[in-house]
Amino acid sequence: MQTFKALVVESGDPYTAQIRQARLDELPPGEVLVRVAYSSLNYKDGLAITGAGKVIRNFPMVPGIDLAGTVLESASPEYKPGDPVILTGWGVGERHWGGLSELARVRGEWLVPLPEGLTLKQAMGIGTAGFTAMLAVMALEAHSIDPAREVLVTGAAGGVGSLAVALLAQRGYRVVASTGRLSEETYLKSLGASEILDRAVLSAPGKPLESERFGGAVDTVGGAVLAGVLPRMAYGGSVAACGNAGGAKLETTVFPFILRGVNLLGIDSVMCPKEKRLLAWQRLARELPKPLLEATLQTVSLEEVPVLAQAILQGRVRGRVVVKLD
């Protein structure tokens, strides 16, 4: 395969994202050449493909922060041709050509072997979104959330949100799903949400402390929504902050922290160390019910990605988008 199909972003005026044939010698250095079977579309890919956010560090760039495929060539002792592998984060699709391509050349240490029990497609149904949701669940559990209390998920109909709802419900928590799309009630309840909370309730101006309600929260929205989550946390509760789909600014008071001992936990999936990565993927393979994962998925072609990149930034994509490349 001397040439291969890839989505290539150029930074000129206009900023473009076009599918073209790329050459093997255009690929960046790395020990492992992967035949990509699936990638996925995340909020960050939407920013990269449209140029709405300064996600890409050098051009031309193949976006795609996730990929799953089969090793074609390897100079890494850890991998051999034929091995199924996945990759999320590490700046792939931002500084290093990414997954929205039939081929990718990457560093061996960035890869994770496909965990037993998952197909390549399911792995990309999970992707960075599901991996982040699992990191959030692990962070909450490390802070002993009260099982008798409800757990809140914001941006619940999005990728991270949907999978956080499914994972938390599977673990037996009573999950409250906050969304701006109340029409997604049936979908969110099918993933295990017990109750739907209108996003507007959280983002409306309120008091520094509201009634204690949630033992834990996974916040994918940031901004005014996160500012509305903190005052509603119960004593000793924890919020895993992982996104900024609704804004990066956080205006709050110290009262939830100093009067209720609330914890604000930061979640980063990109540079997550390998050991924790392997653990999170093993748990995802074991704990995320496959029918629920399938319910969140739509599979699209590379050609459909540029339009969906706009849609994901407008909050119009439900659940997860898997991009088929082989």
Ligand code: NDP
């Ligand atoms: P999605 O677009 O799939 O989901 C985001 C959801 O947020 C939407 O579905 C919508 O949910 C809600 N939302 C969107 N726009 C707004 C808005 N203007 N105001 C309030 N709510 C809004 O994105 P992902 O799930 O891929 O990512 C979610 C967030 O998490 C992003 O900010 C992303 O950058 C971040 N992220 C961070 C990671 C990390 O390592 N920390 C890793 C992965 C993602 P609804 O319709 O239900 O209200």
